[in-house]
Amino acid sequence: MMKKEFGFVAGVMVIALHSATALAAVSEEEAKALGTSLTEFGAEKQASADGTIPAYNGGLTTAPADFDPKSGLIPDPFKDEKPLYTITGKNMAQYADRLSPGVQALLKRFPTYHVDVFPTHRTMHYPQWVLDNTVKNATTAKLVGKVKGDGVEGAFGGIPFPIPKDGYEVMFNSALNFQRTQYENQAKAWLVDSAGNRSELPENDANDYRPYYDRALAQGKAPHNAYDVYHVVQVSPPTGVGTAVLVYTPINNATDEQVTWLYMPGQRRTRMAPDYKYDTPISQFGGVMFWDDLGLYHGRMDRFDFKVIGKKEMIVPYSSYKYLSMSPDQLFGKQHLNPDAIRWETHRVWVVEATLKQGERHAYSKRTLYIDEDTWAIVEADAYDPEGKLWKVGFMYTFNYYDGGGGTFNAIYNIYDLQKGDYFGTNAGGPANGRPFIRPFDTHQKESLFTPAGMSGTGMH
Template sequence: MKTLIHVAVAGTLALCGAGAFAAVSADEAKQLGTTLTEFGAEKAASADGAIPAYTGGLSTPPADYVANSGKWPDPYKGEKPLLSVTAENMGQYADQLTPGTQALLKRFPDFRLDVYQTHRSVFYPQWVTENTLKNATTAKLVGKVEGDGVTGAFGGIPFPIPKNGYEAVWDALLNYRRTEFSVTNMGGHLVDSSGGRTALPVLNAIEYRPYYDQKYKDNLTGPYDRAWLQILTPPTLAGQTALLDYSINYSVADQVSWAYFPSQRRTRMAPDYKYDTPAASYGGVLFWDEGNMFQGRMDRFDFKLIGKKEMIVPYDNYRLSQLPVDDVFGPKHIKPEAVRFERHRVWVVEATLKADARHAYSKRTLYIDEDSWNIVEADGYGHDGKLWRVGLNYLFPLYDGGGVFSFTYGFYDLEKGNYFLTYTTGENGAPLLRVSDHLTRPNLFTPAGMPGTGLR
């Protein structure tokens, strides 16, 4: 089967020095809503029809959905896999497999990808698509360092027709999520090389997206994203809280983080909560800039837009976070029957470490879904040039109001032989996800509010 590849060619901007870089022209923007969707994806089906045409996404909840219950039933629960990719037949699908998934298939004899019917289920409210159309001709990259910030964009995809890797990654950072996510009882587990399973800290979390808070309109200042995280268990860590602010222009304001420790009864700045600093509460298996596959400043890597490709990636994984732990975690990898893969078009961005920069990775390859603008896979390479860690994001679109939830993710460490998955069933049952189109608990998003009691 022929793979569709769109190579980034003459339109790619050569970024250098300080200042702002031009948005697309009005003529280029006319593709949006015609050959492209309003948010920049190809509207047409793939040549073989396996990827359908986009027809507006899924905006009608299934019959068993209960609004504000925190549970999101699988609208495709009756479907069966169309095919399974294994180590034995992976050669037939090699052009649709990332180096990361190929490495997992080769490493683990019983690893497989169960591939289901592709659904283009991502839904955008009209106000978001209208803002995206505006952003297309007004958004610009700014900053003293390439990719440091964005101006001229609000409430929509900033660069629906990306011309370089920095724009594509900012599209991922500013993808459409609801204004507020509240997650209760977010568990996770780490499986070591011997198959032993360890529960990771159970969290309550709120993410607030000022970039998608309509009260700001075009006048957003400060961070585009704010994350509040509080540990529930184990008892030795209970009450520890982190607050992270991500800047829309790192040349003006850097990422700011705070940490609260109950044993000390004090809140303090946490300047190390970024880049390749290991997240201690996750046993060091996750770097701070690997949240949601990639999060933070891009100044240590050169980001190159390789193009677009049809690839088999995790998608529509409504079931995964609701399953019992024993139905998810195997001794070497996540149980294949717990995961849904589909074929989608993804943007491929290659990030190479700058000669004068330091990071645990020498290269990262990011795969960005064209419909949701979420990073669905991140492959990280060590300084020996070998593939080191494979990150997979098991997203699912929200059929009640639009947007995507993409915090069920994990990484496989090919050197140590361990893996982990977050947003899974915790000690008190499956996690509950609630969304809102406005901020409901502003008091938590201050250093003084961090010792709060958590979600209710």
């Protein structure tokens, strides 16, 4: 992309981007921007020059009238809004400077694909304790490890680098973005092949625990030094019921590697699965995604060089409440997701380019990641093959909680394989079998789930 397309932010952010080689935290003087020109979590407070992006006012904290916190349902607070305009393959040149190469590729490839752009709402809300911790982290957090990007020290319970100095810090802000301490949900996914045939993939009961945001823990006291612990147990189809996976993702890969355990009910034992990382294909997703495609990027950053290209106003998926309520028949088309299910808004995003290091091996030669300034979630990702051709295009369909606890939910995404012509999407269809779609918690609820011994018990059906 041409440099003139990027809106580099003045003042502190320019200083930050020109200090990309630094590993230490920002100075006390730089940190004064937090809560003044920047929000406490590092986003631009003011509206965009054209007014498309409003000023930040604390996020969405009022639930719609039909919200029942016990239901596990997340009603759409913007259901009555209409699109401001629609982008198609015919008029996309008019908006090309705000569209990623991946979105443009889909618009060019599929005449039925379109982008409905709605009014922008800055819905992300942070509790005060997370904001307070973020401001503290700004002057104490630093990158550590054997290679750059291995880990973080001096941060806990907040965004580690609200004034990031390089791509690795932006990526750790994404990895450690504010989500609730624990959630449980039904994890469902579907694969659509190049012929348009849809297959329901194994359904799981998922529980995610984020020790990094567990106020009951002291800094550095998380199990296995993990910032995230993820447990899933398969509930369908019958042939795989009881299969369970437990993943510990460490905050410092130099001292603790990612550990994955697998429980197979037929074998009645738990074993480690060391290959579940990097570009190992995930078989249950038809090979459309690799293990480090989870959440659009997951795991150690040692194989790529991560560089901040800039900060840019882009049209991205946002406030994806509608997606949650749609059935698979409504959502999954023969070539792509139903465009009417996806809400797009204009937001400022960090653009980070990850280029494969000399001598390292990975199926991707380059990845471009788009990270929202308010949530620090990766909202889009473009991945390129060894010849430099666009290969896979991914989107995260985030939504923010309005129940008072704040935070974002980052587990609804889909990936298109432009070479094979197939795609998949997660967490569609709303509640099933009387079970809630999602329950967030502000405390750690089920400790037994997150140990190898405990997963053996939950996997026995």
